[in-house]
Amino acid sequence: MGIEQKLGNMGVVTYRLEDLVNWGRTNAMWPILFGLACCAIEMMSSQAAHYDASRFGMELNRPSPRQSDLMIVAGRVSRKMAPVVRRLYDQMPYPKWVIAMGDCASCGGVFNNYAIVQGVDEIIPVDVYVAGCPPRPEALLDGIMTLHEKIRNEKLADWA
Numbered sequence: 001m002g003i004e005q006k007l008g009n010m011g012v013v014t015y016r017l018e019d020l021v022n023w024g025r026t027n028a029m030w031p032i033l034f035g036l037a038c039c040a041i042e043m044m045s046s047q048a049a050h051y052d053a054s055r056f057g058m059e060l061n062r063p064s065p066r067q068s069d070l071m072i073v074a075g076r077v078s079r080k081m082a083p084v085v086r087r088l089y090d091q092m093p094y095p096k097w098v099i100a101m102g103d104c105a106s107c108g109g110v111f112n113n114y115a116i117v118q119g120v121d122e123i124i125p126v127d128v129y130v131a132g133c134p135p136r137p138e139a140l141l142d143g144i145m146t147l148h149e150k151i152r153n154e155k156l157a158d159w160a
Helices: 003-007 017-026 039-045 082-091 103-107 137-152
Strands: 031-035 070-074 097-101 128-130
Touching: 017 137, 031 039, 031 082, 039 070, 039 097, 039 137, 070 082, 097 103, 097 137, 128 137
Parallel strands: 031 070, 070 097, 097 128
Antiparallel strands: none
């Protein structure tokens, strides 16, 4: 005998706590935008009316890392800028996620020299990589949806 037979037509909805928390996390992400190069233009256009990232609950782009839970690193990261990226990541509250947007943020791109970090994952952990040089706004939105799917599949044991 299931809960439907016991309650009848009372309109009671049951849900797992982790599903509700994960739903809230995916629909209220506040990104800190860290645009360093040409990928930043594509990242900004993903917020425009044509692509409208606000349908994902991301209309608030926070200037402060203490109010953000998603960092979008768009562009090449120099060795001089690497400590700043790490400091901003450390100041973000938990839970926090990172998207590496573009080839330069993912693997250094065409800049194979001593001054450019060969992938932002040398500095901070990355959850989703968005490929392209520069990637289109559609690719960033696909990366955001991929991150949402990853968050929806998190279990209560993963939160600790």
